[in-house]
Amino acid sequence: MGFEAYQLPEEHTAVREAVRAVCDAKVAPHAATADETATFPQTSYDALRAADFHAPHIPVEYGGAGADALATAIVIEEVARACATSSLVPAGNKLGTMPLLLAAGDHLKQRYLPPVARGEAMFSYCLSEPEAGSDAAGMRTRAERDGDHWVLNGVKRWITNAGLSDYYTVFAVTDPNARSRGISAFLVERSDPGVSFGAPEKKLGIKGSPTREVYLDNTRIPADRIIGAPGTGFATAMRTLDHTRVTIAAQAIGIAQGALDFSLGYVRDRQQFGRPIAEFQGIQFILADMGMSLEAARQLTYAAAGKSERDEPDLTYFGAAAKCFASDTAMRITTDAVQLLGGYGYTRDFPLERMMRDAKITQIYEGTNQVQRVVMARRLLAG
Known part of the structure; x- marks a missing residue:
């Protein structure tokens, strides 16, 4: 096995670039409005649907894009970087359809998966x-x-x-x-x-x-x-969550990445005591910790995505670990990002308070992080 095993394949890098382009242009501009008005971002959904990023995991035989678990995680990560609400379109579609993919007869798959693949149903x-x-x-x-x-x-x-x-x-x-x-x-x-x-x-x-x-x-x-x-x-429900906890980890990573990206731009521009605050060591240490923990969470999540794709027996452990670690990391990073902006971070004029609020749910849904720790401990004790 060569070192290329630790490098993202070119096709996955291409997926990231394609999703980011769509999200920067057509999803991010609607994120604040969706939050302020608590309304579904239909324009963002339409953009994702037009680019085939609304349910990328659906197999080709049912009219889908046939994205593997890692590519699907990257799609969700990139959408969440722009708008966590919108990332619940591909994430929710995977959660809802996974029981069919795992356990349904072909008649149900043939009837219900193609409309989702076409973007006609969620x-x-x-x-x-x-x-x-x-x-x-x-x-x-x-x-x-x-x-x-x-x-x-x-x-x-x-x-x-x-x-x-x-x-x-x-x-x-x-x-x-x-x-x-x-x-x-x-x-x-x-x-x-x-x-x-x-x-x-x-x-x-x-x-x-x-x-x-x-x-x-x-x-x-x-x-x-x-x-x-x-x-x-019940067995189908639990197997589904093994796979989709990876997508929640990816969502958490995306939210955290969005917060880090915004913070980096801000600290370069913000001047105090006659120079950019990015030059102060106290700020640099916060940024270093944010970047380090985010990359650790991403690597764990991508490893879990690989196990999801191969349906490996230790997916239960890795899915729980990725979801727990990535969501805890996202909450810490978004909270630090608000701190870096000081009073501005606390206002709705900047996106970080929204990202902090959005990050919180990733510690709760698809199994609280306390439940994830129970799942991990049981697996460890079982050898």
Whole structure:
């Protein structure tokens, strides 16, 4: 094995340059407005869709770009550098469709993946509930068989892009006595009877990405819309998160990179005591720590992306480690970036307070960082 193994392949570098060009021109200019108005950045979505960066992970056989896990992570990283809200388009689409890619029959893949690949529909992932957050196996949503249909009843909470997405991967209890082995996965359409949505949550960050409850009230769906065999839903949900925690790590890296880039420009221009503040050692030490920890997080995330692509047995550990480390790093870097701007960093005239607020969610969703540490510790103790 040569040293080239540690260098990003040329095609991945090309992906980064292409996404950055689109985002600098057509996504970054709308980031502040999406945050201020808490509205979905449709113009940014249209730009991503036109460039095929809205769901790059979908395989070629379903009309997608067929990007591997590393290329997909780079897309999400670059979009998040410009606008964390907009990065939830490719990230959310991967989260919602991953259960199909891992466990669904070909009839479901052929029906539901091409519209997402074409940018005609988005996908949402419905696991969490009001009483089941970190304890996902404690969910109460039920699915009961009724002839050639399933009937779903329950409430899902914290659902990214709910109401905007046409398709929903919903996890529900089919055998109440079997705990995690009694959970199954289903494909629900927004237009199905009995599907409705709560009011958008008023959030600290990622404000332009709607987060709402999803209500299922005697929602009847055809029996063939089960994803995988009955009772395999929880395993599918956990395998999905192994892969998509890498995308949250990538999102965190992107937010942090955006904050570092802005900070570097600012400290070169800002004058105090007759010279640029970039010349002060105290400032330089903060910048050095930001750059060092960001690169460590990026390398860990890219290694995890490689394991995701190969579906390696230690992906669970690496996905958790990348997500945890990258999100903690993003929170620290964005907080330091606000500090570097002093009073200006605390105002909405500059993007860093938004980046700091956006970074916070990466420590919470797709498993809190406390849960990630539990996952890592169990893997370490299991050898």
